[in-house]
Amino acid sequence: MLSAESLKKIDYELTKYPADQKQSAVMSALAIAQDEKGWLTTETMDFVAEYLDMPSIAVYEVATFYTMYNLQPIGKYKITVCTNLPCALSGANEAVAHFREKLGIGFNETTTDGKFTLKEGECMGACGDAPVLLVNNKRMCSFMSNDKIDQLLEDLSK
């Protein structure tokens, strides 16, 4: 269900916790599964549950609680822009407006070519770098002026 590479990563995470506490690795296991699959289907979550000896419902609880898990099909690039107050004071809403205009989509929408999904984010702990955004949960982009946004979209479109 998951690739050998993903399983290897999950096995590494499991070494961090006591042998009788495999459930502690569920957050990273779901993140690793999502990296491979793009989003978490029920089948993927069930697989993770079985792999970690957890009830499926306990895995669903975690997947639905933490906001960075994708529970629906999503664009190739998920762009999450923080719009919380400190970022809003430094241009976050202008950055969002620019994305809306360039991509023709709003929050929680995906471009028709399936390339980009736009998300509103909460505090990423990088307020000094506003406007701040994340690409696919992992790549943080700082000081995102309209020019830098154009450049980012161009690079990702290649």
Add this chain to the structure above:
Amino acid sequence: MNQPAQILLDGLNPSDPNDWRLKNYEQREGYAALRKILSEKIPPEKVIEEVKKSALRGRGGAGFPTGLKWSFMPKQYEGDKYLVCNSDEGEPGTFKDRDIMRYNPHMLIEGMLIGAYAMGIKAGYNYVHGEIWDVYERMEEAVDEARAAGYLGDNILDSDFSFQLYNHHGYGAYICGEETALLESLEGKKGQPRFKPPFPASFGLYGKPTTINNTETFASVPWIIRHGGDKFLQLGKPNNGGTKIFSVSGHVNKPGNYEVPLGTPFAALLEMAGGMRGGRKLKGCIPGGSSMPVLPGDVMMQTDMDYDSIAKAGSFLGSGAVIIMDDTTCMVRALERLSYFYYEESCGQCTPCREGTGWLYRIVHRIETGKGRMEDLDLLNNLADNIQGRTICALGDAAAMPVRAMIQHFRDEFAYHVEHKKCLV
């Protein structure tokens, strides 16, 4: 004063991509405190005594005396005990722990090692905020380096002290910055806070005695051991020992982290951050992260940056996140965004918070969009009263406090919105 004004970010060169590495840290006297403790066999209670003397207070927001917290751990306990670092930095305005971890990760590791030694703990976790993946990877590398050099693992530096440290990556939940929610999350569950008591020192991770401190708190410890608690205390002011990183965001010319001694005047900090953007007037400032009460600009300009001074002025130092708002800021809109945040992040466990944060947001939203009523202002205060102090954790308080303070200090602006259906600014 010839003491250094900086401890946590002292001597760092952020433009050198390798400055965070173990070698560079050792050149900055890194791991000297741990070596001193192990080679001189300093008794654990002496280490705690030194931390108590330093008047180091929890840098995550609550400001609880660190040495006292450490002394709560059961000493004669035979089973496993855990040490946890709360690096789940997501309080809007706060971005200091990210810089400690990416520029000085070994200082955090050494601080945790000293804490583990002092409390007789053999395993620890560093819970890293979900959105900062590159910083998590940096911590993973730093832990590997420390392990390879014999600073982590069994029989550290050939002593009988052993400590294992692991990083745990969060995945997007503000509530996990609350210590018992963080423990639930570490156990692989939803991050819903636990009732206290029992406190983590008696029932923590996996039900074992656990101490949880913030990243900046741990990172302050090596200096305290190297130079003594008294020296650290003298850097700040009585009851407010040491230096503190303030994350300055919003309408300033140079947003960023500034480490200064506690007790530094706010005006001096504002100047370090390049002053007000466009030379505009300071209207309001949230001095300790979005959960803390806003203060009017003129009050802030008379205040010093330490726990006691800010409390006297009517707010809290919190996490040290200083959000600056100039006279172009609509306070109704500012509060609307903050209220939305708490509504979005409430874990849903306690009714006053789950329902109340939604009420707060919807009422502020209707004022902002010109549909408010004059009685809404008192209704907001009434709601805040019915949330604060009535929930398991402090998220309810965090949602209520900004509402009350905004209406207290900027009531005219809210009333103008209701009457004229538009902004005053």
